[in-house]
Amino acid sequence: MGCEINKNRFCILEIASQLKNTYIRLQSFFYMNEALFQDKVAVITGAGIGIGFEIARQLATKGACVVLNDVDESVANQAVAKIQEEGGRCIAAVGDSSDLDFIQSMIDQAVINFGKLDFAIANAGSTTFGGFLDYPLERFQRLVAVNLQGTFFLAQKAANQMIKQGSGGRILVMSSAAGYQYHPELTAYGMSKAAIKFLARSLGVDLAPQGITVNAIAPGATITERTVQTEGDYANDWSRITPTGRAATTEDIANAALFLLSPAASQITGQTILIDGGWTAVSPPP
């Protein structure tokens, strides 16, 4: 009888000890996640809505200070207000991400307001559809300006600032599944997004000695304000032809971005991560 009581007491103590250890592990996991980007400083373009906004929001939630760019003033201000309401540190930089003087002013804003620059995320992109045979020059030039010029020179000016600081940094550029596979009416866009993969590959080598990693993210079909408004029955169309059975969410894309910005990814550079639910492996047209 006495032996039975001692055995039960031992079991209860053992369970209590295991619960306590689990609690401590969970607590440190969440604490680490909460503080993962504490006081890191990020500039992100085209982030008033969509993928960029979610990356900015998640960075700020985990302690980073964010300079959030959008060309649309009211969209930028609303985005900043949402992040601040959640307790994040974030300021707006309203302007065109393809303008070289404006790019430098975003870097300067990061340094003046938050003291330095750790992350540059060239997210802004122009997704303009159109058949090859009559694709107009003006549309082409705008696409090249936003997708290539804006991305290239944000990376350049951010890298110069990071090198001046001497403590490395992270640069993320935004490619697309359309830079891997044919997509109807997206030849000019796909061409620019394929070039961005090469930019990451090349800069990953150029900037490695300075401790700066450069990677690209290539989203597949992602549910955003824009895609849902402009591309028909977007979520259902893509769920039918995507191996995982759904289009991506902005959280799916932000998760990969935050991983590449985190200390866990310090040995990854020059890479492009596809986040497409397997679509490019089979790539039926939508």
Ligand SMILES: NC(=O)c1ccc[n+]([C@@H]2O[C@H](COP(=O)([O-])OP(=O)(O)OC[C@H]3O[C@@H](n4cnc5c(N)ncnc54)[C@H](O)[C@@H]3O)[C@@H](O)[C@H]2O)c1
């Ligand atoms: N949404 C998708 O399905 C998808 C798929 C593959 C790749 N991408 C890429 O991901 C990135 C973000 O896509 P999204 O769909 O979230 O963005 P989006 O098209 O919804 O635009 C987000 C914001 O960028 C702003 N913007 C556009 N041009 C700008 C400029 N020159 N300067 C400053 N701001 C500008 C817009 O005002 C808008 O508020 C883009 O590079 C896009 O090409 C998106």
